[in-house]
Amino acid sequence: MAFHEIRFPTNLSFGSVGGPERKTEIVTLSSGFEERNTPWAHGRRRYDAGMGLRSLDDLEDLVAFFEARAGQLHGFRWKDWADCKSCAASKQPAFADQRIATGDGNTRKFQLIKAYTSGPARYERPLTKIVNGTVRAGVGGDERFFGSDYTVDNRTGVITFTDPPEPGADVTAGFEFDVPVRFDTDRIAVSVASFQAGEMPEIPVIEVRV
Incomplete structure (x- = not known):
């Protein structure tokens, strides 16, 4: 297979x-x-x-x-x-759509996820088939840029930052997926x-x- x-x-x-x-x-x-x-x-x-x-x-x-x-x-x-999409169907993906992790100063690779929340319950769905050219990412509320700041494996859904996000910083992303x-x-x-x-x-x- x-x-x-x-x-x-x-x-x-x-x-x-x-x-x-x-x-x-x-x-x-x-x-x-x-x-x-x-x-x-x-x-x-x-x-x-x-x-x-x-x-x-x-x-x-x-x-x-x-x-x-x-x-x-x-x-x-x-x-x-x-x-x-990482956002509502009527919108376009933005870098702050999904909080995918918190920086620790060492980790550079993160799995893209989408969170489904209802009341106190939250489910995080790992996503592996990302649509090419749709990913936008941010760290600590600031947008980072594809190529210079990060790369994406569209087959596995893993985003790799050039420099590890600083400790405590929210790592966020927006994207389309299959x-x-x-x-x-x-x-x-x-x-x-x-x-x-x-x-x-x-x-x-x-x-x-x-």
């Missing part, structure tokens, strides 16, 4: 249905109370690539992409239109008649750990 650093056509992923999935194990006790636990530290996304098809040309593009990935064998990038996925089927079944009648094929796509 390999991961292909190529994005699924965005005109086909637009309009797809999908989102995060969690795994929760629930045990009901004899008293009626429940014990709930999860073996997953992070959620997993699922999508249906068939929902974005609008024409037979789209279907042909999808089949070509599917064959080039050998079905489920190779992973690829997917744009989740509902969650693809989801690493693979097809969750080795078969595409569709007929021209059913497609023209509005019946979309189901083509599941699932997030992979990389």
